[in-house]
Amino acid sequence: MAEGRRETVIGVIGAGAMGRGIVQVAAQGGMRVLLHDAAPGAAEKGREQVCAMIDRTAEKGRIDPAEAASIKARIEIVDAIAGLAPAELVVEAVVENLEVKRQVFRAVEEAVADGAIIASNTSSIPIATIAAACRVRERVAGLHFFNPVPLMPLVEVIRAPATSEQVVQALIGYGKRMGRVPVAVKDSPGFLVNLGGRAFTTEGLRIHSEGVAAPHEIDAIMRDAGGFRMGPFELMDLTGIDVNFPVSQIIYSGYFHDRRLATMPVHQAMMEAGRYGRKTRQGWYAYDENGNKQAPDPDAGSDAAPAPALRLIEPDGRLVELASRSGADILESDDGVSPLLAAPLGEDASSLAARMKLDPARLVAVDLTGNHAKRLTMMTPPGGDARIAEATLARLRLAGQPVTRIKDSPGFVLQRIRAMIANLGAEMAQIGIASPADIDTAMKLGLNYPQGPLEMAEAMGRRETLQIMQRLQDITGDDRYRPSLWLRRRALLELPMHVPG
Ligand code: NAI
Numbered sequence: 001m002a003e004g005r006r007e008t009v010i011g012v013i014g015a016g017a018m019g020r021g022i023v024q025v026a027a028q029g030g031m032r033v034l035l036h037d038a039a040p041g042a043a044e045k046g047r048e049q050v051c052a053m054i055d056r057t058a059e060k061g062r063i064d065p066a067e068a069a070s071i072k073a074r075i076e077i078v079d080a081i082a083g084l085a086p087a088e089l090v091v092e093a094v095v096e097n098l099e100v101k102r103q104v105f106r107a108v109e110e111a112v113a114d115g116a117i118i119a120s121n122t123s124s125i126p127i128a129t130i131a132a133a134c135r136v137r138e139r140v141a142g143l144h145f146f147n148p149v150p151l152m153p154l155v156e157v158i159r160a161p162a163t164s165e166q167v168v169q170a171l172i173g174y175g176k177r178m179g180r181v182p183v184a185v186k187d188s189p190g191f192l193v194n195l196g197g198r199a200f201t202t203e204g205l206r207i208h209s210e211g212v213a214a215p216h217e218i219d220a221i222m223r224d225a226g227g228f229r230m231g232p233f234e235l236m237d238l239t240g241i242d243v244n245f246p247v248s249q250i251i252y253s254g255y256f257h258d259r260r261l262a263t264m265p266v267h268q269a270m271m272e273a274g275r276y277g278r279k280t281r282q283g284w285y286a287y288d289e290n291g292n293k294q295a296p297d298p299d300a301g302s303d304a305a306p307a308p309a310l311r312l313i314e315p316d317g318r319l320v321e322l323a324s325r326s327g328a329d330i331l332e333s334d335d336g337v338s339p340l341l342a343a344p345l346g347e348d349a350s351s352l353a354a355r356m357k358l359d360p361a362r363l364v365a366v367d368l369t370g371n372h373a374k375r376l377t378m379m380t381p382p383g384g385d386a387r388i389a390e391a392t393l394a395r396l397r398l399a400g401q402p403v404t405r406i407k408d409s410p411g412f413v414l415q416r417i418r419a420m421i422a423n424l425g426a427e428m429a430q431i432g433i434a435s436p437a438d439i440d441t442a443m444k445l446g447l448n449y450p451q452g453p454l455e456m457a458e459a460m461g462r463r464e465t466l467q468i469m470q471r472l473q474d475i476t477g478d479d480r481y482r483p484s485l486w487l488r489r490r491a492l493l494e495l496p497m498h499v500p501g
Contacts, residue, residue, distance in 0.1 A: 007032050010174070011078075011087035011112075013104055015046025018121050019093035021149025024050045025178040027074045034078045034087055038094070043077045050075060053150065081107040088113070089174055091143055093121040101125065102133035109134055117167050119143035123194060124250050127160035127187045137162035143171055144191055145180075146446055154445035155180040160187040181445055183438040189254025192434050193446035194247055196453060198261050199420040201244060204232030205264040206480075207413055212379075213406040215284040220298035221404055221413045224375035225367070227450040232417070233284035234293070237277030245271040259480035260424060300378070300405035304390035306398055311335070313342035313358065318368040322376075326399040339392040343368040345464055346419070346471030348410040349381040361385040364392040367412040369460060376403045377412045410475040411468050418456055419468040423484050425453020426497065430486035436498040454497040462491040 008031045012023050015037040023046065026033045037043040051072045058068035081104070084090055090108050094100055101120060108118050117139050120130055131140035142158025155178070157171040168184055175182030185192045204218050213221070219231025236244050248263040255261055270276075270283065277283030278291060286294045309329040312319050323330050323341060331338055340363045344352045353360040360381045367377040376396060380389050389405075396403050406413060425443065429436045440452020449456075457465045466488060472481035490497050 008177075009034065009086045009088060011036065011084035011090035011108075012093060013037070013081065013084075013090065013108070014093035014095075014121075015043045016093065016095075017147060018145060018149060019091075020046045020050050020053075021147070022091055022093060022121065022145055022178075023047070023075055024053055024150050025180065027071045028054070029178040030074075031177065032074045032076070034076050034084055036078045036081060036084060047075050047077060082111050084108065084111050085113070087116060089117045089119065089171075091119050091121060096122060096124060098125055098129060101130050105130055105134050105140070109136070115139075117141065117170060119171060121145055124190070124247065126189070127158050128162070131160050131162060138164040139167050141167050141171055142185075142187065142191070143175070144185075146193070152446070153179070153181045154193070154442055155182050156185045156191050156193065156442065156446075157182050158185050158187050158191055163187075181441065183434055183442045185434045185438075185442075186432055188431075188433055190247065190251040192428065192439065192442045195251055195261075195433065196421075196424060196428060196439070196443050197447050198248060198251055198263075199424040199453075200228075200417060200447075201232045201236055202248065202261065202263045202267075203417045203420040205267055207409060207416060208233075209264045209266055210409065211407055212409040213404070213413055214296070216295045217298045217404050217406065218413050219295075221375055221377055222417060224402075225370040225372055225377065225414050226418065227371060229448045229450075237283035237285055237287075237293075240276045240279055241267070241270045241283055242276045242279075259478060260420075260427070260482075262480065298375075298404050299402040300393055302390045302394040302397065304387065304394045306395035307339050307388070307391035309335070309338045310341045310392070310395070311338050313340050313352070313356065313363075314344075316343070318372075319343045319366075322366065322368065322372075322396070322399055326395050328395050338362070339364050339388050339395075341366065341392065345369070346411045346415060346468035348408045348475060349379055349384075350408055351410065351471075351475055353381055362388050364389060365412075366396065367414055369464075370414045370418070373401050376401050377406060377414065378403050379406045379408050379412060381408050410472050415460075415468050416472065418460060419465050419472070420481075421449070422453045422457035422460065422465050423469050423481075423487055426457065426484035426486035426490075429454065429497075430484055436500065457487060457497045462487065462494070462497060466491040 010031050011034045012019050013036050023033050035043050054068050054071050058065050092104050119141050127142045131137040141163045144156040146152035155175045159168050172182040215233035219234050222228045222231040245267050252261045275282045281287045309331050310323050311331040311334050342365050349363050349365040353363050365379050425439050428439050436454050440455050443449050443452045469481050469483040
């Protein structure tokens with residue numbers, strides 16, 4: 001090697017989707033990679049696929065042909081685990097089966113030098129459970145990449161109870177050399193990203209199961225008003241319900257049935273019906289032969305004459321601005337016939353009507369959190385006057401944005417899902433899954449969220465986020481919505497969400 005530096009040699013076991021991606025980023029990072037797979041011909045085929053990917057990168061002009069040639073030359077096949085002896089790091093990416101992984105780890109232990117690190121890319125098996133099969137456990141850790149590896153920059157470095165700090169730091173270094181953004185994560189069910197991601201999908205499922213809104217309406221609200229790349233149902237269809245339902249179950253049982261992590265029966269029903277999403281062309285949506293999603297229109301329309309005047313309930317600047325933009329007259333006092341327009345936080349329209357002794361038949365609630373100028377959510381309590389609702393809808397549409405109409409829900413759709421994400425992120429900080437900054441980084445890079453969960457709480461307001469959770473808990477009586485102590489303390493003491501301790 002140039003400058004007399006010793007070449008870094010790493011081993012990768014398993015030439016499947018993940019192993020191939022790891023081989024590619026390691027070779028691109030300048031490491032010599034020894035690839036092994038137990039299935040005859042699999043490693044050769046894997047290397048060919050990686051080389052084709054590298055050639056394509058060169059064709060696009062991202063690397064020059066000479067560099068492509070040297071990257072490809074760094075990838076070698078070894079026929080047996082014993083051939084991994086020169087590796088200072090071995091990354092295991094074989095099937096998700098504990099017994100198979102334990103056998104592989106025992107064989108790797110025999111093959112490599114004492115100082116070598118052995119890491120698993122498992123997404124659901126505790127690292128400590130795999131390490132229990134090993135003689136020396138300090139050097140065993142997780143190195144959890146995301147699919148497709150070359151496009152997903154995040155890597156979770158999983159620290160098991162016995163893993164040494166030196167090994168964690170070394171893996172962070174290897175991750176960086178592979179062009180990744182490493183975050184150190186405690187060995188715990190679902191690690192960081194898969195745990196943190198539960199709030200988005202399970203709360204979407206709960207809202208749908210309560211009959212509040214249909215999947216396409218929830219998705220449209222989360223995209224337009226929430227700034228998410230995809231809604232929870234689109235995401236489930238993309239990853240596959242055959243993947244996200246079992247992961248939900250593993251995490252739920254791993255946390256001893258914490259209600260915060262519970263999914264809904266309809267999730268299991270979809271799994272059992274084989275409606276996995278894009279891969280079966282039928283999930284929450286149907287897909288045509290070109291993979292195009294068939295989705296109904298999430299916009300509520302109204303042919304009614306717009307309500308001429310509105311009485312605003314607990315008005316703040318945003319509600320006044322919306323009413324003014326819609327061109328309605330704003331009433332100084334209730335005239336007994338006009339719609340009553342409110343923008344509650346964490347409260348359903350029914351509870352609001354009862355608390356303020358309002359006429360529920362005329363009450364219309366709108367969600368003014370998030371980007372409501374891109375999509376407004378509107379809801380009414382049961383027993384509402386249909387003509388009032390239609391006339392209010394027609395008026396709100398004159399404010400210029402599409403409106404999605406949902407059934408009564410504490411926290412509408414966006415407040416509920418964002419508060420659940422923020423609350424779970426806060427809980428992850430509380431139980432030490434990772435540092436607050438790494439929690440945000442990982443959730444943004446691993447799941448494409450517009451903000452990390454703690455940043456989301458800051459954007460919504462800490463007190464407001466706490467209020468949404470408290471009202472959800474009060475109104476539903478469900479322990480699922482109990483606020484994390486991390487959130488509660490920072491909201492009460494007016495401290496930033498990233499303050500440790
Ligand atoms: P895959 O099924 O595409 O590939 C597994 C490969 O391992 C196959 O080529 C198989 O021949 C080989 N293999 C099986 N037993 C072996 C053994 N005893 N010795 C050597 N090779 C063996 O699987 P995939 O998707 O690449 O997953 C691999 C690991 O990565 C699993 O632990 C999985 O949970 C994890 N993971 C998967 C992600 C995904 O989205 N697919 C994401 C993150 C982690």
